[in-house]
Structure formats: C-alpha cells, structure tokens
Amino acid sequence: MKKTFAGKSKNMTFLGLAVLMSAAAVLLHSCNKKTEKITEQKLPKPKPTAKVEEPITASDKRTIYLTFDDGPNKGTDNLIKIIHKHKVSATAFIVGKHVFGSKKQAEEFEKLKQDTLIELANHSFTHANNNYSSFYENSEKVLLDFNKARDSVKFKNNYARTP
Ligand SMILES: [Zn+2]
Structure with missing residues (x-):
C-alpha cells in the first residue's frame, strides 16, 4: 500500500x-x-x-498542527482528554473574555495553562463580539483587542488567529 x-x-x-x-x-x-x-x-x-x-523518506514526512479555537469553553475538558488519550500536542487559541467569563471558564483555562501538551495562543479578547464586519472595519481596534487579550491572558508567544 x-x-x-x-x-x-x-x-x-x-x-x-x-x-x-x-x-x-x-x-x-x-x-x-x-x-x-x-x-x-x-x-x-x-x-x-x-x-x-x-x-x-525525510522528504515525505508531513507535519499536522492541531489547533482548537474559542476556549476555554464547554469542549475544553474533552479536548484535554482526547489530546492525552492520543498523546499529541495542540494549540488552543484562547478568547480573552472566556478566561474571565465565569469561575468554570477560569478553572478550564487553568487546566489548559498547566497542560504540558497544550500551547496557548491569542484568539482576540472579544472574538469580535461575533460581529465580524464591523470588527474588521477598524484595524486599530482589532489590534487593541488582540493586545488586550495578550496583556490580560499573558500568552508566552505571539501566535494569533483572527476570529
Ligand atoms: Zn473563534
């Protein structure tokens, strides 16, 4: 084969x-x-x-990067279970306001933060408030939103994904 x-x-x-x-x-x-x-x-x-x-051969090898957006959220526990079951690493693109949204989300975020297989990255603070057209009309506001997530969540890298 x-x-x-x-x-x-x-x-x-x-x-x-x-x-x-x-x-x-x-x-x-x-x-x-x-x-x-x-x-x-x-x-x-x-x-x-x-x-x-x-x-x-070495040239045939490919790399797949697993990324999961919008955490911490309801799926965070499942994400952690599956990542550990298969012993693979992944990047969780975090929404800043989710980290501070509730006690449960704060706990989920701590689990993600402590997890050795998961890397955290910036997925904005507000997730564009789910109003993408108006969010992207003003690039300065977009930058401010990402910077707010960076400064409040304290990511250890500069990886970002737009909502
Ligand atoms: Zn998203």
Missing part, C-alpha cells in the same frame, strides 16, 4: 500515460490507410500497477 500522496500521484500518472498511449495507438491505426481492423488484442493492455512498499 502506498503511504504517500506523491506515491499515489505517480501511480495515477502511470495510469494516465497508459490510457494516453492506448488512445494514441487507436488514432495511429485509424489514420493508417490500411483497413486493418483493430482488435482489443492488438491494443496494449494497461499493466497493473505494482504495489511496492516504498520507505518513507
């Missing part, structure tokens, strides 16, 4: 070439003045693609 997209792509290219060669053979024969009937046996049969296990 092929493990890489590039490997599958090569196979598809090979099949595509086989189909093109078959079509070219049909055209060449039909243009020929000799009125020889073409039977299926004369057409090159497409070869089955060999299923060769190819070792994964």
